[in-house]
Amino acid sequence: MCAWHHLGTREELLARVPFALKLDRQQVALFHHEGVFRAIGNRCNHKGGPLCEGQVRGEFVMCPWHAWEYSVVTGKGPPGYDEEAVPTFPVEERADGIWLDTDPRTPRRLVKHDPHPLTVLTPRGDGPPRVVGISTTGMDAVNPRLSTSDLLLEAALGHAASALGAETRLLRLRDLAFRACEGNYSKAAHACTWPCAITERDPDDQLTPVYEALVQWADVVLVATPIRWGQASSLYHRMAERLNCIQNQMTIHNRCLIHSKVAAFIITGGQDNVQGVAGGLLTFWAELGFVFPQFPFIAHSRGWDAEDMENNVRDVRQSSALHAAAGELVGRAVELWRTLPRAGTPDRPMERSGRKAQPLFPAGGGEG
Template sequence: MPAPLVGRKFGINAIPVPDRDNCRMIQVLGLSGSSRQQPGMSKSEKLLMRALERFAGFGCQTRFLRLKDLKIHDCEGNYSENPAYCTYPCQSSIKYDDDQMQVVYDSVLACDILILATPIRWNNHSALVQKFVERMNAIENQFSWFGNRMIRDKVAGMIIIGHVDGIQHVAGNLMNFFSWLGFHTPEVAIASWVGENDEDTTKDWAQIEGNRYTQEDLENLVTSSIRLACALKRHVAEETGTTGPGDR
């Protein structure tokens, strides 16, 4: 008789490490959606920083943005009145001199890989991430209404941390969002952790660090994102006759 299934097998699904020569031109953006008051308090952000360190270790160029540090006005729903009113640059960026969403737009458009980190808030992503999602409608609408695809050949991955909440619900919403924008998702698109139902958050980080499945997922998120980004760049190079990562 076959052996009974007793859980996920550790170590057999490791994604091969990319060739560092192929990683040097890959631009990675880490976007933190945590609302914690001080840097270093957020567990999702800690895991994001660890991912960026691993990307950098492969030779990728990394950038980190914390949504909480930026003044980002709400989406005012211009699309609901008329799709033609949802433009890029975003009307809120034009209307409010102190709006800093353009920093996010520029960083997203410049990256090859976007890793979005969010805590789970009542079975959903954070309010900061929701504001980011809604303001990114200016990018998505450029394609759906104006026929201008602004997100092309880019990779998106997620880090999701919660307590007694549903990772799959949050991941499903965000993967749908990234798909509409035009992002590709890698073989391993999510690194996650959910705490125990005792809700003792004081011991979470030690458990996250000690959870070999979360750590394996994080490693695979990094390597599979790089591999897909390199493959997309090679595809573009073949189509255009230019050189890209991996070309000799």
């Protein structure tokens, strides 16, 4: 039931604004703008971000999660986006303080947006195995060098196509201009969304082919990385941070985007820590929902004191054993994939207790 409520004295509220309150099942954000108290719904239309925690510039508050804006006066978006609106609530300043009516003066208005293509996931049909290779080494495209991880990745993809009858794709992260993760997860679990908020709003961001391959097209993913100071490459980590939005769907929605998909790894370096790099890769890709074949990586390193990199390149190029190992790796991955269940859509729940976020809108959360 909606009604007028006494919120406090002017001085009490001035000491607190902006802040959120819940009254009569409404979630309200209270602001003070140009000498007047203003109340709008606290939930952002996009994904429910808390507007009371946003930055206020002029009459507009910017959602702290992904920067949608609303007028604290009218509840509408800025010019050009003003079909979108959060509710506004009447506020009165009376002799005994500030009063608010929980019956909205203007309603929430949600504009229907076309679904992002990444949200439309279809069941896998019949057909040959699909293998995507992800190259994570960086180099100058105009004056490229020979990369040992790329060399073995290309050998694996070649084997997949010629010996296993697979369809293959090669994605080189160095050819894709994509932004670093902006850490929305660190604001709130529900602020990290699928598709990634960067992908949704920045048409120039080029990580979409990676997302599409991982959640939709590919059955087998081969990730190839050099060892850089004992770790996977910086490009690998730049991509991995952006894949948090896949893992996070399990945390916040019990929604598994990766089903019946296999990952395997190629790790090469002039220096050591193969086991450390493999451990990080296995942990992360397991958290995304991938499964692994027996012996899920191949690797080559000549050790900590092997600074003669030209010999490292020569060794890998000339090693028939490593080239054979690359083929065998993808063979094991495809063989495992052939045994996995195919039924169902790629996006479905999975039992996995123990890593759950709080619900975004607890029961009885109200409209505002």
